[in-house]
Amino acid sequence: ELRPLSLSTACGSVEGSGLGLSREWAERLSRCEPEKRQVLSVQRVLPGSPSHRLLHEGDLILAINGAPVNSFMAVEAGVLRRECVQLTILRDTHESQLQVSTSPILSDGTQRIVMWCGLIIQQAYRAVRERGFQPSVGGVYVSYYLFGSPAHKYKLVPKHWVIELNGQPVSDLERFLSLVQQLAHGANVRVKTCDLNGKVAAYTVKTDHNYWRGYEVSQQNGQWVLRTLDSPDSPTRAAN
Numbered sequence: 247e248l249r250p251l252s253l254s255t256a257c258g259s260v261e262g263s264g265l266g267l268s269r270e271w272a273e274r275l276s277r278c279e280p281e282k283r284q285v286l287s288v289q290r291v292l293p294g295s296p297s298h299r300l301l302h303e304g305d306l307i308l309a310i311n312g313a314p315v316n317s318f319m320a321v322e323a324g325v326l327r328r329e330c331v332q333l334t335i336l337r338d339t340h341e342s343q344l345q346v347s348t349s350p351i352l353s354d355g356t357q358r359i360v361m362w363c364g365l366i367i368q369q370a371y372r373a374v375r376e377r378g379f380q381p382s383v384g385g386v387y388v389s390y391y392l393f394g395s396p397a398h399k400y401k402l403v404p405k406h407w408v409i410e411l412n413g414q415p416v417s418d419l420e421r422f423l424s425l426v427q428q429l430a431h432g433a434n435v436r437v438k439t440c441d442l443n444g445k446v447a448a449y450t451v452k453t454d455h456n457y458w459r460g461y462e463v464s465q466q467n468g469q470w471v472l473r474t475l476d477s478p479d480s481p482t483r484a485a486n
Contacts, residue, residue: 364395
């Protein structure tokens with residue numbers, strides 16, 4: 247996420263003040279769009295994106311592939327249909343070059359959900375990640391819960407990440423599925439969560455495969471497909 251800063255703020259009124267933008271760069275940027283005497287600053291970096299570990303908040307974006315940019319439209323044009331771009335940035339008064347991969351923005355970031363014990367669980371969608379925080383261990387995001395479910399009974403609530411089950415780390419949805427499919431009916435499960443501010447909490451929930459058997463819904467070839475989750479006491483496993 248970018249925000250515009252005036253060139254006077256970036257350069258400062260006297261040499262050595264401001265954010266360290268040189269007069270030469272100020273002139274080059276002002277020639278891009280004369281009516282916009284500004285430079286773009288990084289306000290927030292999306293966790294999990296290709297630029298997350300490369301760009302820092304406060305970096306000034308000077309050029310893309312050598313072409314100066316000072317507007318959102320110029321940035322969009324500079325990265326359009328490119329898998330990788332070279333950014334010229336100013337960080338702590340030092341100019342540097344970065345190779346940054348691009349990623350498409352999908353209209354719907356949800357392609358797969360899991361219902362377990364009444365929790366609706368998925369990988370965190372873009373609007374959540376745009377808040378600027380994601381647990382370092384990964385985790386899966388609780389987007390909703392169903393009333394009357396085990397999750398409701400044991401006070402597990404949405405807007406949290408599940409980061410551990412029975413002491414086992416949960417890095418992503420595949421790991422979560424592998425762990426919950428080992429849990430039998432009536433099992434007591436220790437669930438460790440992390441909220442949007444990084445606060446960690448722990449709960450215990452009891453599985454109920456009679457009324458709240460887990461299932462997965464995923465999009466495959468343009469169609470939504472429902473699959474009931476296996477468990478140690480499921481008929482298919484019992485037959486084996």
